[in-house]
Each structure stands twice: as C-alpha cells, then as structure tokens.
Amino acid sequence: MFRQLFFDSFHFATLVFLALALLTSGWLHIDSWALDKKGKTHLFRGIGFFMLAIAYVIHATNFEIPIILFLVQIVKVIGSVLILLSLFKEPLLHPPSEKVSLFIPFTLAINFLVPSSVILYFLIALVYFWKSTGGHEKQKKSVAFAFFFLFLAELVKIPFYAADTNIVVLSSLLEQYGILWISYHILFLIGTIILSAWVIGYVRFRVNIQIFVITVTSIIGIFLITTLSFTYILLKNLENNALSHLKTDIKVMQYTTERFQLEALANAKAIANNTDVKNSLINFDKNKLKEATLKLAISQDVSFLLITDTNSKVLMRAEDSENTGDFLTEDPLLISALEGSSLTDITVKQGVVSPDILIRAAAPIMASQFTESAEIIGGVITGFKIDNAFVDGIKKLTGLDVVVFGGETRAATTFVSPDGKSRHIGTKEQNSEIINKVLKEGEIFVGPAKILNQSFYTAYSPLRKKDGDEVIGMLFVGKPQSELLETAAASTRLTFLGSAILMIFSIVPAYFISRRIHENLEA
Incomplete structure (x- = not known):
C-alpha cells in the first residue's frame, strides 16, 4: 500500500514541479514581451508554456475521467502549437561569420498514429535544437533536451492506451507501477530537472520572478508535506482497521468450526x-x-x-x-x-x-x-x-x-x-x-x-x-x-486535487507579493 503512496506522490510532485518550471518559463517569455512589446512571439510562447503548465497540474491529480483527459490533451496540443509557431516566427540569430543555412535538420518518419502532443513535443525539441546549433542561441539547447525527454516520456506512455490487451507480456509491462510506468516518470523527472535548471539560469537575473518562484516553491513544498502526511496517516489507519477486522473475522471462523x-x-x-x-x-x-x-x-x-x-x-x-x-x-x-x-x-x-x-x-x-x-x-x-x-x-x-x-x-x-x-x-x-x-x-x-x-x-x-x-x-x-487501495486512491486523488487547486489560487497572491517586494527593493 505504501509503495502506491510513494509512487502516487512521486507522480504528483514530478508533474507539479514540471508545471512550475513551465509556468516560470512562460512568465520569462511574457516578461520579455512586456519590456519591448515588439511582436507577439514571446507572448504566444509564454501563453503556450502557461497552457502546458495548467495541463500538467490537472494531470498530476490522477483523475482519469475521459472528459478531463480529453481537455488536458486539447490544452497540451494548443499550448504546444503556440510554442512551435512562435519558434518558427522568431528569426534565427546567426553567428557573425556563419552563412545562413536554409535546411531544417529534421524529418518526420512516423508511420503510425500517436497522440498529437508526442509529435508536437518532438517538433518543439527539434526546432529548439536547430536554433541552438544552427544559430547563435546556444542557451536554447537545454530547452531542446528538456522537450526531448518530455517527448520520450509521452512516447513511453503510448502503450498504456492498450492497457486492456490480452497479450501477457504486454500486460505485465503495462501494470500499474511497472517498468513502463516508472520509465515514464523518470523521463519526465529528467525533463523537469533540465528545464528547471534552464529557468534558474534566467530567474537569477529577475528579482521579481525569483521571489515569485521561491514563494510558490515554498507553498508547493508545504502542500506536498501536508498532503503526504495526511495520506500516510489515512492509509495507515485504513490498513490497521482492515487488519483488526480480519483478526476478528478469523476468530469468527474459528467459532464457526466449533459450532x-x-x-x-x-x-x-x-x-x-x-x-x-x-x-x-x-x-x-x-x-x-x-x-x-x-x-x-x-x-x-x-x-x-x-x-x-x-x-x-x-x-x-x-x-x-x-x-x-x-x-x-x-x-x-x-x-x-x-x-x-x-x-x-x-x-x-x-x-x-x-x-x-x-x-x-x-x-x-x-x-x-x-x-x-x-x-x-x-x-x-x-x-x-x-x-x-x-x-x-x-x-x-x-x-x-x-x-x-x-x-x-x-x-x-x-x-x-x-x-x-x-x-x-x-x-x-x-x-x-x-x-x-x-x-x-x-x-x-x-x-x-x-x-x-x-x-x-x-x-x-x-x-x-x-x-x-x-x-x-x-x-x-x-x-x-x-x-482498500481503491478507497485510498480516491481519497489521495481528492487530496491532490485540493492541493492543486490551492496551489493554483496561491499563484495570484504570490505574484502580487513578489511584485510588491520587488518594488520596495527598487524604491
């Protein structure tokens, strides 16, 4: 049971911190657009990152309701399209001595249907990589690697659509908390770490965003600790009650044989x-x-x-x-x-x-x-x-x-x-x-x-x-x-959902607090 709690918490924490990294990335782009307001490239890219952040916060709650999954997929696709379009619209910055290369080094060789977000993540990773290697924007290579790992994670997730298969080998791979499940989350974690490292590199130059990130990260940490503590106590009580009832039931069975x-x-x-x-x-x-x-x-x-x-x-x-x-x-x-x-x-x-x-x-x-x-x-x-x-x-x-x-x-x-x-x-x-x-x-x-x-x-x-x-x-x-796990999982999902909602609402006051602190520092 506690293995499930660990994995569910790992899933929730990974996706929430990925959402925070995406949110901060979006803020950086919108902040860049707000400084000069020349064109809407950074605005669209910031909105795209925001939409991906929202999608992953919802996904973190583990609510596998078809309509919610459909909406999450739509938000992912729209956000990915906005990021991809903004990348193509943004001019390539070349090194002073290099000639312009008109060849985009990627081709799509996909002969089977995959979720559209997988294709879009792959395209975003390739375009970021192209801009970082073919141009004068080396700093974008980290984002390219981050989206590449997110692409791999989404790719690993594809077989889960065949979770009801009768193929024994595939069923064993697709079991909850099995090899593919763990691989999916490890790839997501790697992508999150890379993207977070890139974000931190820029945030250190923006005091207001830095304060915001510290505030939100602290809030997330508090929510995670509270959620895990509450869930652990709940599961422990459920387990103890179940075992206590079973001890009574086995004695009743003894009495039955005696009768x-x-x-x-x-x-x-x-x-x-x-x-x-x-x-x-x-x-x-x-x-x-x-x-x-x-x-x-x-x-x-x-x-x-x-x-x-x-x-x-x-x-x-x-x-x-x-x-x-x-x-x-x-x-x-x-x-x-x-x-x-x-x-x-x-x-x-x-x-x-x-x-x-x-x-x-x-x-x-x-x-x-x-x-x-x-x-x-x-x-x-x-x-x-x-x-x-x-x-x-x-x-x-x-x-x-x-x-x-x-x-x-x-x-x-x-x-x-x-x-x-x-x-x-x-x-x-x-x-x-x-x-x-x-x-x-x-x-x-x-x-x-x-x-x-x-x-x-x-x-x-x-x-x-x-x-x-x-x-x-x-x-x-x-x-x-x-x-018992179904009961516990339902409670955990509700707890995670409540935490996610509270975290989303906490972003607004965190933004104004960070802005106020920044204004006081500049005064």
Whole structure:
C-alpha cells in the first residue's frame, strides 16, 4: 500500500514541479514581451508554456475521467502549437561569420498514429535544437533536451492506451507501477530537472520572478508535506482497521468450526439414541439399520454417517451402504465412543486432488439410555466435510475470501481460476513465515501477504484436531489490497486535487507579493 503512496506522490510532485518550471518559463517569455512589446512571439510562447503548465497540474491529480483527459490533451496540443509557431516566427540569430543555412535538420518518419502532443513535443525539441546549433542561441539547447525527454516520456506512455490487451507480456509491462510506468516518470523527472535548471539560469537575473518562484516553491513544498502526511496517516489507519477486522473475522471462523463440531456432536448423540438404530443393532437387522441410517443422514443433513459394533466393525455407512465390514480399531474417536465418551475432532484425510477436512463426532450407542450401567452395543460416527460450499457460505456472509488448509495444502477455497470453472485446491501455501507461525507455533498470523501472486490483507488461524491438540491445518480469511487501495486512491486523488487547486489560487497572491517586494527593493 505504501509503495502506491510513494509512487502516487512521486507522480504528483514530478508533474507539479514540471508545471512550475513551465509556468516560470512562460512568465520569462511574457516578461520579455512586456519590456519591448515588439511582436507577439514571446507572448504566444509564454501563453503556450502557461497552457502546458495548467495541463500538467490537472494531470498530476490522477483523475482519469475521459472528459478531463480529453481537455488536458486539447490544452497540451494548443499550448504546444503556440510554442512551435512562435519558434518558427522568431528569426534565427546567426553567428557573425556563419552563412545562413536554409535546411531544417529534421524529418518526420512516423508511420503510425500517436497522440498529437508526442509529435508536437518532438517538433518543439527539434526546432529548439536547430536554433541552438544552427544559430547563435546556444542557451536554447537545454530547452531542446528538456522537450526531448518530455517527448520520450509521452512516447513511453503510448502503450498504456492498450492497457486492456490480452497479450501477457504486454500486460505485465503495462501494470500499474511497472517498468513502463516508472520509465515514464523518470523521463519526465529528467525533463523537469533540465528545464528547471534552464529557468534558474534566467530567474537569477529577475528579482521579481525569483521571489515569485521561491514563494510558490515554498507553498508547493508545504502542500506536498501536508498532503503526504495526511495520506500516510489515512492509509495507515485504513490498513490497521482492515487488519483488526480480519483478526476478528478469523476468530469468527474459528467459532464457526466449533459450532459445526457442537452440531455434529448433537447429531451423533441423537442418532445414538434413535430407537430404530438401537433395535436394528439388538436384532441384527441390517435392512432396518440401512433404512434408519439413510433417513437420519438426510434429516440431520450430515456429510457422512457410520454405525459400528462394539468390536469397531463397520455395520453400515449411510453414504455407501455396500462398503461395510471393515474395522476401525485404530480410530481414537471411535475407541473413546466405545468406552462411553461422546466427543468430536477434526481430521485430515488425503483425497484425490486435495485433502478432505472432516468435522467428526462420535457417541456410544447404549442398549438403554435410562439405565446407569447400560450396555454399550455399538458406536456412531457422523459429521460434516468442509468443502467449497462451506467457504462459499462464509464468503457470502462476510464478503471475504476464505480458505481451509489441510496442512499446507488448500482443501477448500473461494479462489477461482481465471476460467471460472475450477478452484485453486490442492495448491500449497508458499509463505514460510506463515507456515512457521501458524502450523509450527500454533499462533494467529495477521498481515499483508501474496496469495496466488495477488496482494492481500490476510489472517491465518491454526486448525486443531481437538482443543489444545496438534495443529492439522489452517483457516484463512482475506481481502484484496486493491479494494482498500481503491478507497485510498480516491481519497489521495481528492487530496491532490485540493492541493492543486490551492496551489493554483496561491499563484495570484504570490505574484502580487513578489511584485510588491520587488518594488520596495527598487524604491
């Protein structure tokens, strides 16, 4: 999240300082025109620089609304055209001993459509370079290089118009804050530094402009510090709130599994006390037992139900009535039930693709529940399988993504593959910090993490076999950082917009203050 804040602030600061350099350049040209008022070359060029400054201040706010982008592009084009026309209208100053060259050393070899501002920046850079090398105006070479880097920046930006492409390689290059995004802003920064250096070289001879630039730069600095501080505090609070809520949500998920355990235990006791089940066991009536278990499995809405005798032999499975006769002599849950205890556990069994997480409950079947020394005639094991329907139900209630792990492996998840047809079950958690803290140390992990190459705010909780027993898996809830970032980005954009508006309005009083100070100095 704070990476985004840094890059957004870098974007805002770079474009604002570029706008200041353009604004000062425009003032220098208008100031030159005001001194002699011969022709309107410097006037048009100053207006052009002013228009570019306005365009970049608006662009700095990051408001990607089509009408605003369209207006910014129009302002850029008009400003660039005014600068270009004023350059052509201005006569070339030649060195005393050189002959006039009538050849303009540039040709346009553009065979594809590009934004008009790119072409105009390229032309402005070439004309400035031509005037600085073919004439007696060496000082304009810096402006040529500045516009050349601005041209390169705008050129790098062109692929962003294809941001919705299905080409994987291009999509990775065009991701926000990716290689092209960083390259675009670095080129802009270089152009800004070069243009600012050129402006400073002239401003030092103009006291009033110098005072203005110092005043406006101070105002921008104050606004930037205030904006960054406010945004940082906002983002930190949003992140802390998100993580705090996730910690609560993961505990709620723990309670949900505990509730299912209690429900499974209640079902096991109810089945163990069912008269039809008892009579079937006493009379060794397999058909009656099959009929009773099927009816109970449906009415109790359990995932599995099996009945055993006192020797741990499976007499009936409701979900597979033909699969009987095996012995569960090593099942600790059944052993406890046949000893007279009713209890629950959570078990992980290896499935075909992913582990099966089973919430189980077992209870003894007594010949008579009204006798203290009632004979145990069998045992019942029933419960629920934690599957995708389970996690989908939690997501529907909370809006969070949910995963249940068997060990390090995803057994049930709300994460769906891009085709929308399969789930990311059977995949392993790769974060060693999470594995150590949750699976090995048995503690809750709360914090940002990468999930399937996406940034999430996450909470992991250990899934235990029984209360205080060994950790057999993990529970996960999380929300994409992008959801929080969208909220933060909207707030940041509004903050930047407010700062930009205040900075624009501050220019007017800054101008009059600098003018007043200059008049007092000359008096």
